[in-house]
Amino acid sequence: MENRHPGQVTPARVVGVRKNSFYTSNGQKEWLATVAGKLQQANRRYPVVGDWVLVTDTVIHEVLARKNALTRGASGGRGKLEVMPMRQQVIAANLDTVFIVCGLDRDYNLRRIERYLTLVYNCDLAPAIILTKADLHQDPRTFAQEVEAIAFGVPVHLVSARDATGLAQLESYLAPGRTITMIGSSGAGKSTLLNRLYGKSIQATKATSEKVGKGTHTTTSRDLIVMPKGGMIIDNPGIREIAFWDADKGVESAFPEIERLAYGCRFSDCSHAHEPGCRVLQAVANGEIAQERLDSYHKMNRELNYLAERQHKSADRVEKERWKEVALKVKALKKKR
Template sequence: MNRETVELTKYGWNQHWQSLMDSMQDPNKPLVPGRVTAQYSKQYRIITETGEKTAAVTGKYEYEALSRSDFPAVGDWILVEPLQGEARAVIHRLLPRATAMTRKEAGSVPDEQVIAANTDTVFIVSALNQDFNVRKIERYLIAVWESGSQPVVLLTKADLCDDPDEYVSQVVSSAPGVPVHAVSSVLDQGKEDISPYLMPGHTVAITGSSGAGKSTLLNWLSGEEIQRVQGIREEDARGRHTTTHRELFLLPGGAIMVDTPGMRELQLWDSAGGWGETFSDIEELAGLCRFHDCRHESEAGCAVQQALDDGTLDPGRFTNYKKTEKELAYLAKKENSASKRQKEHGRPHSSKSRRDRRAGGYSFSNDGYDYD
């Protein structure tokens, strides 16, 4: 194995990606693989077998893209043409993703934005301060489960909390099957709980609200200040912006980490599977109801209402279950309407199932991230 292949292996390249590349190669115009490490509007920073380069998609690629989600995102593997004698490359193709965490793009037109691609694990970061919110964590869980990645909840700033275990218990009860860890970079506590996820070649994304401590977490795990950090507003414990774009880093131990900007709101996108996984306990109860079409309101023999009455189901969790169910149903209806309009105008709609999408995140300035 030559040195160039070893370098790409450090960034997650393996036989799976090699096979995909081989199947997509044009024998008349061989391309080389690269991984997107940062994204700035229409420009990308990528890593290839000959080192780091700046890149942009070809004119043909941009013309054929049907939506924002057809463009590369951080974490994507791409096929590129290096420009001879320059530290630049042109992106021709996007390798199909293994996983993709997405959200609905801000705005009235339904479209998908990719937060991070080809991640194995996603750290959902929530600070143990005034901004702690279990319902918000549930929303992130929906998106992560839908992505195909393994969610892990990290409760940061445990040094600010008298009883971190109480908060861990709250999240555990609302996150069936999800590991939950309380950590503190100030006290250097909890790193041993995180280390099993940080394997060489393993890609981990960090997501959460601004001020949750994502960049601090990245610096702590890397052992150096690779991301700038800022304090929070004392009056509401909300964060000032630190990370203003998505970026991929190689940690000293060999893990690959994607840092993302904080989001004002995570608007869900095409997440029925992730919703069912997040609320699997309620779905199991629903299966025990006397009537298969039970709305879990006042019907006789409703197992969900029985769990609410006897205190085994948190009312707030059930409310979020119903709220997100309606939200996803509304989004699906809106997307179907948009699809019909596009077909009437002779242009195919770009939405496909999660497994079939070519997607990526095309970074515009108004992307819904929290930069305030």
């Protein structure tokens, strides 16, 4: 731990997460640290990759305020309303861009890309879509055009780690001091992409199964990699379930054409399901919007509305319990008098 003195409070960044410890860096040296007991209490900010922290010797005492964070509902619900996630999982913090990585093999799925976009927008972050394995197709541009049609204004990049196609387009994201995190399914090519951008193999990779078209979790930890040109990339394990936690304006941003058409509906509270004079349903009938896209819009709205309602009820319950505790303390004081 060079340039550090015993007992000295040192600002550092979390660059790696293991089971019960964290790799931290002051820009010159990395060292392993644990968290102080107070950070393990409820409602305390707990370190994640990308966080800035205050460290004394090998103990993290405080997590500094985050510029932003990529969060999701902890896995396990698989999108069913009755088993929606009960807690938040913070994936990474203090980000400039989120790379949504999708392979042009069996991983390619427009509806999944819509969910990723909604997740990123809910966190008020900037997405970029990276379509890997472009070398598998003679005309991969058709895939990019399909994605551009559902990802309005989002940069879409076709890349091939095999022959370096499109890698130069990504250099602007890797300017010194900028931090990117990559999300996508296992086998989408995140680690392979990272290796090519770095210039050598620094993350283990495995081939995608030809039989089922799925990758394995080659990346099992979250690490912040400082790239040769100064930018930083956080590689994440593959995501099986894209569960929401934040219920902000993600759907509005991910489906802007539906939100725009909704202003033309006859009824201000139109659900775009069966009402007469619905401009959105008319657009579906005219072929302006695919029925599958509208179905995806409805599904995510239901999830987010349910999530927002449940979180509101939970907040109310917490507040009631807090005032109940206060009332009991007041009653106890009166008895003492």
